[in-house]
Amino acid sequence: MRGGGVRATRTVRPPLAVAVLGGMGIAFFLLPLGALLARTPWRRLPGLLATEVVADALRLSLAASLSATALGLLLGVPLAWLLARGDFPGRGLVRGVVTLPLVLPPVVGGALLLFALGRRGVVGGALEQATGIVLPFSLAGVVVAVTFVSLPFLVLTVEGALRGLDARYEAAAATLGAGRWTVFRRVTLPMVAPSLVSGTVLTWARAFGEFGATLTFAGNLPGHTRTLPLAVFVALESDRDTALAISLLMVGVSLAVLLLLRDRWWRAP
């Protein structure tokens, strides 16, 4: 999308120290992947993946991560707009709070959700009284946990794009009689579309791989809350080959997502 531009055609030989240290860095990332490929029981792979346990976990992972992505778009894009354009007191603090799940250990995020939305939580107790809905130990709880952890990726990506926009286009549309909603929908959103797409994919990928917050907030039950990462965690202790097979599946899906985003990362300027 942002291709073109100036590209260096001349290759430069790296200094020796850079080559050695950089090479060690590459090995650091390739080694675990190599180990996974070496230990994967390839012949039994189809049988290991075609089980009810894996199918259930895959279904739950897809349902939770796609719901979280939809919810993220619904809340995250307006939130990004407010952060980029809004003028309200404490905006910096809000941005910090929104960024927090990005750096917080997910298990802490899950614990915070439990204290807020659990049955004895500040809001969760009232929610159960009023509606009978209990979020922990349900798929809805998984979606909440996964959204909490993945939403910042969308917000920060879109906010960055909004900040980089030339506001004159929107101003021009407004002078031509477009209302604020029309400007947002017809001018602003199309202009940040590339970032919106990459932010969405990144958010989905993070949601798909979420583990700590899910386990802490939503519990762990096959067919109900055990997503693929939780299935790996469980299988590691009882059935190593299944754990390897699911790991391979997740590496494959994640790599595919990164390939989708190659414009952004794989062909960096």
Added chain:
Amino acid sequence: MAALPDGTRAARPPGSPGARVRWVRVGWALVLAVAGWGCAQEGGGALRVSAAASLTDALAELADAFQAAHPGTAVALNLAGSATLATQVIEGAPVDVFLAADTATMGRVAAVDRLAGSPVVFARNRVALAVPAGNPAGVRGLADLARPELLVGLCAAAVPCGAAARAALAGAGVRPSVDTEEPHVRALLTRLELGELDAGIVYATDVLASAEVEAVPLEPGQGAETAYPAAVVRDAPDPEAARAFVAFLLSPPARAILARYGFSPP
């Protein structure tokens, strides 16, 4: 974890480059110093004991008693679900002593020849039906775990407390309506303490250790027992101290401590 969005980087006003380089050097030195200090503190020379989560409270006191009797030997505890610990030992983690919450899990380690010598049972425990203090859901017995409207937790089947819980349920002819499977008994206990679950099956010792849960008495003939084996791990970094620790677990002072936390003698 990834480059964040583009366009967020603001141009920095040019400061004095010399000062900046100096700060970078100070930063490096600090990072390396702290990292080095952290590595030096890391369990160096301590006896490494991997123990089932249900031993958490008793083992803290047992370790203190052992250290008092063997000055100069520090004990480092690695507490988790027995299944997690077994996997670590099988994968070659540098562990001196392994304390599992059932003989089946210890058997998994023995089967791949990762033990030095045969395991000895040093304590026993039995399952308990636990509810949050005050029993808000009005649970009266194991049969209530089949009620779908209750939030019920068990340990995962791969860990000893999960195996024992399932044995107790099968013995009572109850098919539980489970809402979560936890990786070790203390994780399950925490959920009960928080009131997130209405009932769960933990060990009698866990109920004794927690002021925030209570036990619902089981009917005569219900329940299940588990035995705790101890073993010195093959290639233990400190085999001599490891053998001394296992011997200590069978001694009268250790038994007295275990009894105080609700464990039965082997």
